[in-house]
Amino acid sequence: MNMPFSPKAIVLRTLDIEDQNKLARIDKFVDDHAEGTAFHRPAWIVAVAKACGHEWRYMLAENIDGELQAILPLNLIHSALFGRALVSSGFAVGGGILSLNDHATQMLADAVWEFAETHSFPSVELRGGSAPCNKWQNKEGIYAGFVTDLADDDESQLLAIPRKQRAEVRKGLKNELAVRIGTNEQDRKDHYNVYAESVRNLGTPVFPRALFDQVMDAFGANADILTVSSDGKPVASVLSLYHKGTVMPYWGGGSFDARRLRANDVMYYALMNHARERGCRYFDFGRSKVGTGAYSFKKNWGFEPAPLSYAIRTVDGEEARDVNPMSPKYRLQVALWQKLPLSFANRLGPIIAKGLG
Numbered sequence: 001m002n003m004p005f006s007p008k009a010i011v012l013r014t015l016d017i018e019d020q021n022k023l024a025r026i027d028k029f030v031d032d033h034a035e036g037t038a039f040h041r042p043a044w045i046v047a048v049a050k051a052c053g054h055e056w057r058y059m060l061a062e063n064i065d066g067e068l069q070a071i072l073p074l075n076l077i078h079s080a081l082f083g084r085a086l087v088s089s090g091f092a093v094g095g096g097i098l099s100l101n102d103h104a105t106q107m108l109a110d111a112v113w114e115f116a117e118t119h120s121f122p123s124v125e126l127r128g129g130s131a132p133c134n135k136w137q138n139k140e141g142i143y144a145g146f147v148t149d150l151a152d153d154d155e156s157q158l159l160a161i162p163r164k165q166r167a168e169v170r171k172g173l174k175n176e177l178a179v180r181i182g183t184n185e186q187d188r189k190d191h192y193n194v195y196a197e198s199v200r201n202l203g204t205p206v207f208p209r210a211l212f213d214q215v216m217d218a219f220g221a222n223a224d225i226l227t228v229s230s231d232g233k234p235v236a237s238v239l240s241l242y243h244k245g246t247v248m249p250y251w252g253g254g255s256f257d258a259r260r261l262r263a264n265d266v267m268y269y270a271l272m273n274h275a276r277e278r279g280c281r282y283f284d285f286g287r288s289k290v291g292t293g294a295y296s297f298k299k300n301w302g303f304e305p306a307p308l309s310y311a312i313r314t315v316d317g318e319e320a321r322d323v324n325p326m327s328p329k330y331r332l333q334v335a336l337w338q339k340l341p342l343s344f345a346n347r348l349g350p351i352i353a354k355g356l357g
Contacts, residue, residue: 096129198253
């Protein structure tokens with residue numbers, strides 16, 4: 001006679017203090033899990049909290065032997081402009097529940113919603129990870145991720161780029177651009193200045209520099225900055241994360257001159273070669289919204305889009321937060337922001353952007 005399946009007992013715990021032993025245990029769980037990302041790591045969650053003033057939590061599911069079965073990293077986002085939300089993970093394109101079984105996944109999902117109701121958060125956003133059931137909305141077809149293998153050497157890497165895009169890289173390589181990689185104060189300053197100009201030109205507020213500094217400090221050797229300069233002036237720069245053999249160029253941008261010089265093309269090609277020299281096997285171009293210029297740009301490099309799924313739950317009758325700058329509701333604000341003097345945008349932007357989560 002077949003007995004009904006009875007899952008082993010699961011105990012839920014919450015961590016909200018920097019206990020290094022417990023955080024190291026979580027880090028090992030993330031590293032051992034096939035779907036663990038840099039955004040599940042304590043380094044990311046705590047850095048976001050310190051930089052932007054948001055609290056953090058780890059919800060943990062353990063079996064009766066005390067072994068981790070699932071984790072849920074959370075940033076508690078508070079914003080007068082964009083509302084309150086529990087986000088996994090804040091300022092990330094990934095996160096969500098990292099689990100070994102469906103039972104632990106659903107228990108954490110139920111627990112985080114109970115936490116949201118108790119503390120008056122109208123929504124919970126899980127950016128990837130195991131998808132819970134019941135009243136959770138699984139949103140698909142909005143974003144795609146782009147990951148590909150790195151080639152064996154510089155020339156093979158160049159030839160792996162589709163012909164039209166490869167021609168752009170070759171044009172950039174003829175412009176005598178200088179490439180610098182580092183983590184020091186000058187690297188950070190040059191990166192922030194280029195990135196801030198880039199996002200202003202796109203019409204969005206820049207994140208606080210403290211966010212970049214905290215992430216760099218927390219990730220240590222697993223983060224660096226690659227900057228491309230022309231005649232000594234930085235024109236393109238990217239802050240990248242390294243996780244389990246994969247490089248992710250996460251915060252990158254270029255000045256107005258970057259397009260003319262093909263500096264962004266040189267930047268990503270140089271990063272591919274640098275990452276391979278560091279021992280990386282994969283290049284993660286991050287997520288892009290379907291139908292956008294960034295989505296097309298990554299396809300032009302030969303990356304195949306992979307659909308991403310996000311789980312959201314809101315209080316009955318409430319709309320989910322909309323913090324996407326491409327949303328039609330922000331069209332006027334984007335147009336106005338693009339016209340702001342850079343110095344003013346850089347002062348005001350971080351005050352607004354730290355509430356985006």
